[in-house]
Amino acid sequence: MADEQQRNTASAFPTPPTFYTHFTPANQEKLKEFQAAAAKDADEGNASRELPDELVCLIPPKPPTEGQYRSFGDTWNIPDRLPTLKELNIPQLFPEPSDESYNVDRAQELRRLCKSLLLNYLELVGIMGVSPAEFEEKVYHLRIHLINIHQLINEYRPHQARETLIAMMEEQLEKSRQETEDNRKACGKIRELMGSLGSFDAGGLLTPTTVTNNDAPATANATANATTGANGAAANGVETKTKTKTVGDEQRDRASWEALQQAGL
Numbered sequence: 001m002a003d004e005q006q007r008n009t010a011s012a013f014p015t016p017p018t019f020y021t022h023f024t025p026a027n028q029e030k031l032k033e034f035q036a037a038a039a040k041d042a043d044e045g046n047a048s049r050e051l052p053d054e055l056v057c058l059i060p061p062k063p064p065t066e067g068q069y070r071s072f073g074d075t076w077n078i079p080d081r082l083p084t085l086k087e088l089n090i091p092q093l094f095p096e097p098s099d100e101s102y103n104v105d106r107a108q109e110l111r112r113l114c115k116s117l118l119l120n121y122l123e124l125v126g127i128m129g130v131s132p133a134e135f136e137e138k139v140y141h142l143r144i145h146l147i148n149i150h151q152l153i154n155e156y157r158p159h160q161a162r163e164t165l166i167a168m169m170e171e172q173l174e175k176s177r178q179e180t181e182d183n184r185k186a187c188g189k190i191r192e193l194m195g196s197l198g199s200f201d202a203g204g205l206l207t208p209t210t211v212t213n214n215d216a217p218a219t220a221n222a223t224a225n226a227t228t229g230a231n232g233a234a235a236n237g238v239e240t241k242t243k244t245k246t247v248g249d250e251q252r253d254r255a256s257w258e259a260l261q262q263a264g265l
Helices: 002-010 018-022 025-044 106-130 132-155 157-198 215-228 230-241 247-262
Strands: 067-071 074-078
Touching: 106 132, 132 157
Parallel strands: none
Antiparallel strands: 067 074
16 A cells, blocks of 8 residues: 555656545445544543544545655655755755855856856767767766756745735836826816816806897787787787897807807817
């Protein structure tokens, strides 16, 4: 059983564990009955019962708090952290920062390692043309250089995460400021428009049409002709209601329209 689990954890595509067959409705009911009986025994002070083997896998284990675990062929530390090259037994080609002062220039070290990597590659090309059997040493040197470069880049990840978060927060803040400024400009335009409407004179366009002096003769004629008969009175009434606009009304409407255009309406 242990050998099978070791093979599964080391495999890139592990097979399902064999204890998955124990997760059946019947075993779940047995587990509930066992837990109820164990709780009753605990209340009565009896000795605890031993859980059957087929029910052990149904109880989830506690999360690990320290040590290591393997997943898909890789080893992970608990708590999760970046292991040092010394812990991985790999030669470290850049100086270790001291606890007192963080004085390692990673950018400079990356440039130095990249130049050394290129030099080792050129040496490998030369060895392959002279003595191909001696390539292993240079390939090992190339591997060590690449691992050190990768380690330095991984040490930049916390800094990259902080800078990315700062950039996102600054972008959101700038967007909020722009939206606030746009709202203020819109409110200013509305206030200006409302102020212009407060002092706006429509020239009587919005007031009901009053009876002018030109309507008096028509009204008098309609009253005088009312005694001549029902037909004459009706005709004079229709003539009064269908009066045409005078020159003064047209001028007033034109002035009102120009005032509305000036107000932006």
